[in-house]
Amino acid sequence: MASHLDTGTYYNHLQIMYDIFYSKSTSGLHYGFWEKNTKTTEESIINTNKFVVKCLDINDKDIILDAGCGIGGTCLFIGKRYNAKIIGITLSKRQLTRASKKANTVGLNNVTFSQQDYTKTDFKDKSFTKIYAIESICHTKNNLDFLIEAYRLLKNNGKLVISDGFLARENLNKKEKQVLKNCLTGWGLPNLSTKEKFFEDLKKAGFRNIKYYDKFKSIRKTRNRIFRLGLFGYLLTLLMYTFRLVPKCIHDNTIMCINQKRLFSDKNNIATYGVFIAEK
Ligand SMILES: C[S@@+](CC[C@H](N)C(=O)[O-])C[C@H]1O[C@@H](n2cnc3c(N)ncnc32)[C@H](O)[C@@H]1O
Secondary structure, three states: OOOOOOOOHHHHHHHHHHHHHHHHHHOOOOOOOOOOOOHHHHHHHHHHHHHHHHHHHOOOEEEEEEEEOOOOOOHHHHHHHHOOOOEEEOHHHHHHHHHEEEEEHOOOOOOOEEEOOOOOOOOOOEEEEEEEEEHHHHOOOOOOHHHHHHHHHHHEEEEEEEEEEOOOOOOOOHHHHHHHHHHHHHOOOOOEEEEHHHHHHHHHOOEEEEEEOOOOOHHHHHHHHHHHHHHHHHHHHHHHHHOOOOOOOHHHHHHHHHHHHHHHHOOOOOOEEEEEEOOO
């Protein structure tokens, strides 16, 4: 298991890097899905939102939880298009402040945010009709902690959608383990579940009708873009970290940018990316 910063602190430090170099106007902290006509990273990030929204099959009566909402990009995306009620939760105080300000600025009163742990929220049983989590469940040491809580929070027949990276297999060699470790450290993650283990955990938590959409091909261009950012930033962040101008996690993040291309490699099949849909 890689040593990692606590999640709140990690995002308090890293959010600015994501803002400047990645998410820009989308406020999205996730891999973008590229389609035939996609031209920019921003469009690809929005495509991921659109895919999740399609999986959720949202209607205006829905009460939706975004478990690990970042600065609220997806919540605002949904809130502008539907009258559904959306609540986003994050561990990072800085993200919470940013997300709440954005919702106020655009005048959305169907979207709210709070600082909470998605494995032990203060919401009552069956509070939500839908729950989604985009690249946030990877932060839990034990996926079941989240899945059991999500099951508790969903109304009967409620829907859960998870968009994330997963290990494609367990038997990694020494080099592959190092690639994984560099990625986990740079992302601030404790571990990464295999797709199969996640499927089993969904079942253990009680979910049914589980479907998985493979999106590996769709994230290739994002992976390549992040790799180029890593090459560009490597020396700069190394120097800044050496002179103690930035914390170590900033340089670790550029090391991850370079390594995630090997992790999500077409050839090595170490990790993949996909979207799970399940029902209570
Ligand atoms: C990679 S960001 C993704 C943010 C957002 N889903 C998006 O796509 O823009 C991961 C998010 O998960 C949140 N997170 C991680 N562990 C959490 C936990 N136990 N409870 C609540 N949020 C958590 C982090 O605070 C961060 O906002």
